Amino acid sequence: MPRPHLIDKLRTRWHARQPFTSRGLWALMIGLDPLPWPWGEEILARLFMVVALARPSLRRRAVAWASVQPGRGRWRLAAAICAFRGRWVARLHLLGLRSPEELRPYTVVEGEEHLTAVSGGAILLSFHVGPPCIDVVLKLRGHPVTYLGRHDRALTRAWWRDAWWPLVETDPLTRAGGGPGRWTAVLYTGRQILLDGGRICIMADGRGKELFRIPLPGGPMVIRPGWLTLHQLTGAPVLPVLTRLDGLTQVITIHPALLPLTSDPALKVSREILAALLQDYVRKFPEQCPALALGRAYGPPPVDASGARQAKTSPSGSCA
């Protein structure tokens, strides 16, 4: 018969589940977590590959995306994309990782000099490609950064391990989960952090209002304007950041700061720089782009004021 404290522990783990994780997957991860790292991650990668390829809708999307990537076998690439999605989920939850010290030898930050050259606040502009937890890895490597995001993933990252909390604990005001109205407060908090000389990490792409699109094989990446607004309100430099898995090692590459985005020509130049970075990334690491291939980052947009403006803001009643 299970000991009472074990039941309590399992109950705590079960209740740490976030709505975006299915009950079945959560139960599986609880079962895999006690295995030595990276066994659980490897198993989850293989399971995701098998399940995704067995599901017609996912298989079709993965194969269609893979078939337009140059120089790769489409089935092999589709399988690798689906497997990477499993690895992504495992990394998001730090599956099997007992402490930060266990992960530290498997992390590398390239281009640190670009960040250390910035004396005040800085915006680290990330994308839905590669493994998750850029902020956690940066903190692990000695670069304090606050992640601004929609979901409170901190709750699920640390699960039940106190050793991770200093790295994953977040201010609730940096998470927009719980209602669309929260995003203004989150961005305001980000602005305050930047004005105080701190560093924030924010995703450039995803659901929401569109700033511009970056053409990529298989479909464009939709860039949102939140980071640009923060840049314009604070003057904090914007440093694009990309991350990838090299075997088990998470490599984060910090690129040089974009030009100050105070005019349309400067925005155009930055757009071209971002496009070149992303196109190069997708060409080199297409298997690490499940959000692009499977469309998870771009699903149906949330109800937003931008989609249906009328009478009160425009005398003519037309949309902006």
Added chain:
Amino acid sequence: MTDREALLDRILVIVAQVVGPKRAPSPDVGAHTPLGVEGLWLDSLELLQVVVGCEAEFGIIFEPAKDLLGDGLRTLGTLADLIHGKNPGLPAA
């Protein structure tokens, strides 16, 4: 024009600067006009710019947890109340 109307007008000037001439607020907006859906249709980024604009205009500083997560950003009137609460020297809202 009452003091309250004057305060609302100053907020509307900031809104107009944020949204631009194509979406300038229509003359029939008032204290009960929502800032978001079914009103001025400001999205989260535009609201942020309005909030920052109000800070500069009225010499106040918002506290995100207290001021921005409640009803303060619901309508023009609630925003005016919020601003007046931060700076009682302004016209009563």
